Amino acid sequence: MLKLNQLDNISQLADLVICPLDSWDVIAVQGEDRISFLQGQLTCDINSLKIGEQTLAAQCTPQGKVCSLFHVILLEDRVLFLQPSSVTEKQLTALQKYAAFSKVKIHKDSEYQAITLLGEKSSDFISQELTTENISKSGLLLPNGMHISKQLTPSLRYLLVLKKEQGSALLKQLEDKATYHDDSLWNAMNIAAGMAFIEEINSEKFIPQMLNLQALDGISFTKGCYIGQETIARAKYRGANKRALFILSGHASCAPKAGDTLQLLLNNQWKRIGSVISACQYGDAHIEVLAVLPKDSQADDIYQIKEIEGSTLYLVALPYPLDN
CATH class of the missing domain: 2.40.30.160 (Elongation Factor Tu (Ef-tu); domain 3)
Structure with a gap:
């Protein structure tokens, strides 16, 4: 498995690259109150998401400081968060503190994992082997439960969140067709895209606008109250940031x-x-x-x-x- 420091620049990237996100966790929120509970917790408007869509969002302290920033993916029976593993324990503790009076279960999901596909031939592989449907930034949920979303910056790349048995089959399928990189490559792509994901050392230090989340469609300023909303709104409307x-x-x-x-x-x-x-x-x-x-x-x-x-x-x- 290649590491980023084995490349002198991103132009040396192979035509088809597979990158398991081994240092990222998938968090699941389940239960009949999951949507209403998360609407009062996250910066995004989860009520506006349709099944199979994803967005960026943050979970904040009452002071508006970001505990974690992640991809939110809406599935039929659960909501998934994808985030760096180092912040998971702190984030779970913070979320569960507010969950006592809601019918929700919040846990690190052992069923799912995240894998990324990159390179000029990644689109061809997906259309030939996974789906011929159009894949957008907001994502597509396949009939087998696999979720795929596309990002164009800094170059074509796909994020797949799928069950672990599906991930094992995909890795085996691509064993002789793709170059394997560790997730330092995905980190580099997120940096070039201006997308911040919070490690534990930076948790609860910055409001979302300090991480440009408003420019990445990760904050709703019209959805109503949620934890930290007052500080976040003040930063926008009073120029406090x-x-x-x-x-x-x-x-x-x-x-x-x-x-x-x-x-x-x-x-x-x-x-x-x-x-x-x-x-x-x-x-x-x-x-x-x-x-x-x-x-x-x-x-x-x-x-x-x-x-x-x-x-x-x-x-x-x-x-x-x-x-x-």
């Missing part, structure tokens, strides 16, 4: 870690300016980073990772427009 998520690119001897400190060169001195959300490194020591910085950060600013001597980074344009 002064920070945002940015992509940075540069070189370093190793990849930064989530929670590392980003410094800005100002008057020939390094000043603490932000925090690393996620990062990756290619084989030629090129690094890409998602970090929370002041919204007025400038394109010609020079940055470094405090914990990595000699690192140098610059801002890269986001692939989407940013507002409040």
Whole structure:
């Protein structure tokens, strides 16, 4: 199984790549109150989702700080969350605290797993082997229970959430047809897409707008009350938020870690300016980073990772427009 540091850049990616998300968990919310319960917990409007659709969403503290940020997938008998494994224990504890008076069951789902397909031939494989139906960003639920969604940024890629026996069969089917990567590749793709997923070290530190969730259709400002909604609404309507998520690119001897400190060169001195959300490194020591910085950060600013001597980074344009 290849790792990201075996590639010098993303252009070296094979035509068909399969990437099991081994460091991600699938969380299930089941029970007759699951939709009404989650409507009062998540930033998205889950009432507006149809069976088989997915969206990004966050679960927040009463102060509006993001505990976890994840894909939400609506199935017929449950709602699934897909998120980094490191934050699962903290997130489950936070959700279950509010579930005492609702008919819901919240648990790490042992039936499902997530696998991604990437590369120029991924679309052909899906249409020939899985489904001929059109697959959109919101996703498609197949008759066998497999869920597929498509993302175009930074290049064509598909996210599959499926039962583990289906996943084993798919991996075996692609054994001689596809290149296998670990999920450092998926992390790199999310960074290039400007999509932040929270590790445990960054949990409960940022409001959703600091992670650009409003630009990724992960916040509803019309659905009514939910945990943390007052702070999130104030950030939008009163301009209370002064920070945002940015992509940075540069070189370093190793990849930064989530929670590392980003410094800005100002008057020939390094000043603490932000925090690393996620990062990756290619084989030629090129690094890409998602970090929370002041919204007025400038394109010609020079940055470094405090914990990595000699690192140098610059801002890269986001692939989407940013507002409040």
